[in-house]
Structure formats: structure tokens, C-alpha cells
Amino acid sequence: MMAGAILVQNTAWSGAKQAVDALKLAGLLSPSAIRTADPAALGAVIRPAGYFNLKTRRLKSLCEFLGRYDDDLARLFAQPKEILRAELLGVWGVGKETADSIVCYEAKQPLFVVDAYTRRLFHRLGWTDAKAGYDTLQDLVHGALPADADLFGQFHALIVHHAKAHCRSKPACPGCPLAARCRLAQGESL
Ligand code: SF4
Structure with a gap:
């Protein structure tokens, strides 16, 4: 690994x-x-x-x-x-x-892994601005979820899955389960 x-x-x-x-x-x-x-x-x-x-x-x-x-x-x-x-x-x-x-x-110790999928999704949802750095994104997750390595791993896997299924470089918003909460889908400029 x-x-x-x-x-x-x-x-x-x-x-x-x-x-x-x-x-x-x-x-x-x-x-x-x-x-x-x-x-x-x-x-x-x-x-x-x-x-x-x-x-x-x-x-x-x-x-x-x-x-x-x-x-x-x-x-x-x-x-x-x-x-x-x-x-x-x-x-x-x-x-x-x-x-x-x-x-x-x-090591199975709870640190959330931030990647390009996380950065793209959080920005489109309106949770972070385009220039948010690694630590800002990580702190957001650490503040919102219990400190649990398996949970962080699952959450990250869901982000990757979502980014491949819907939130691609060119997003496929119709049918996206997050559309109602998404600032980009609501037509807001980010
Ligand atoms: S509605 Fe569109 S931009 Fe928003 S999370 Fe879904 S796929 Fe991404």
C-alpha cells in the first residue's frame, strides 16, 4: 500500500x-x-x-x-x-x-485524505472557495465527522464514487443526488 x-x-x-x-x-x-x-x-x-x-x-x-x-x-x-x-x-x-x-x-489513524475529487466537489457544493488549500479542506472534514480512520476512508471512497458517477470535470447534474444542495447546480456563480 x-x-x-x-x-x-x-x-x-x-x-x-x-x-x-x-x-x-x-x-x-x-x-x-x-x-x-x-x-x-x-x-x-x-x-x-x-x-x-x-x-x-x-x-x-x-x-x-x-x-x-x-x-x-x-x-x-x-x-x-x-x-x-x-x-x-x-x-x-x-x-x-x-x-x-x-x-x-x-496506520489506521484518523486523518482525512484530500484529493482533487474532494477539492472539486466541496467547491461546487459551495463549502469551500476555489483557492482553499489542503489544510482548509481537511479541517472541514475533521470538524464535521468523528475521528475514525475507517469512516474517513468510507467518506473518501464515496466522494470518489460520486465524482466518477456525476461530478466529473464536466458535471452530469441531472439525477445527481446532491443537486438540491449544490450551489453550482442552483446556478450560483462560484
Ligand atoms: S449537482 Fe452537479 S456540480 Fe453539484 S455535486 Fe452534483 S454533479 Fe456535481
């Missing part, structure tokens, strides 16, 4: 999944294997995820970091979420979305 969190950066999950599967097939899906892999060979394996040179360096950077914990994820994840997040953000190539994905989905 941590490899997936890097591989999915700036690409669709289908490409990241292909790359994760290829890593597994090549026997490279472990921190030690990634640390010691030849960069060119690793890049060739993860090519389906795109930006493979950059992602090779990022995977290696993350795995070097894990090595500081002797690859003991339980020890890493046992830290309070604020410390864990700060540690992950100190890893080259790990930004807020990637760090929070690892904290919420892998």
Missing part, C-alpha cells in the same frame, strides 16, 4: 496498480528489495505508473526512511498520528496527500 501511495501520484490508480503487481511479480515489493534494486531495473518495472524515473527515486527514498525503523511498520505506525505524519512529510517525495494516505489507510 505504501508503494501504491507513491506510484499513484499524478496518475490513475489503474496504472499504479499495474506497477504494484509488476513489483510483486519481480519480487521487488519489499523495502529491502527496493532499497537494493538497480534504479534502471526498478524504473522499468514501475513504468506503467508513469514518471518512472522520479517515482523510482521516491520509492527508494521512502524505503531508506523505513530502514531507519528496521522495516518495522508496526513500530512506525504506533506513533501518534501527528508525529507519524511529520516523519512521513520529512521523506523526499512524500507530500500531504501521500502522507495522510499512509496514516489513514495503513
